[in-house]
Amino acid sequence: MKAYKCSECGYKSITKKYYCPECRATAYEIVDVSGDGTVYSYTTIHIAPPEFADLAPYQVVLIELSNKLKVTGFMKDKVNIGDKVTIKEIKDSTYVFEKVS
Ligand SMILES: [Zn+2]
Incomplete structure (x- = not known):
């Protein structure tokens, strides 16, 4: 990214x-920069604005990238603080992350 x-x-x-x-x-x-990082904090959104309605419920996550940069993104997966994630796509200048299994 x-x-x-x-x-x-x-x-x-x-x-x-x-x-x-x-x-x-x-x-x-x-x-x-690398798109790999860990979940620093997150908030679950149950009621989404119309443009994200098909995603709800989803997580708004604050990711600390491997180079210490922090970035706000979206995740469909349930997450916990400390989970390893990687960037999946950039959609309308929004960062979408997914869990690394
Ligand atoms: Zn400067």
């Missing part, structure tokens, strides 16, 4: 920011 890396200090973020939160530079490059 793609991440944004600050050209000045190397700070990495999954989401594009207007400026680097570390050094306030605005130049960045796009780098590839």
Whole structure:
């Protein structure tokens, strides 16, 4: 998956920011990062907005990637904190993860 890396200090973020939160530079490059990680926290959504209704119930998960970046995503699987996951797809700029068995 793609991440944004600050050209000045190397700070990495999954989401594009207007400026680097570390050094306030605005130049960045796009780098590839691993989509593997572990579940850091999650919330189960039972009543979904219309665009996600066919997914419900689903989990909104905060994933800590293997490189320590954190990213918010969706999971259809039931999860627990500490579960190993990997990115399955990026759908409408939403990250969908699945469990690694
Ligand atoms: Zn920076």
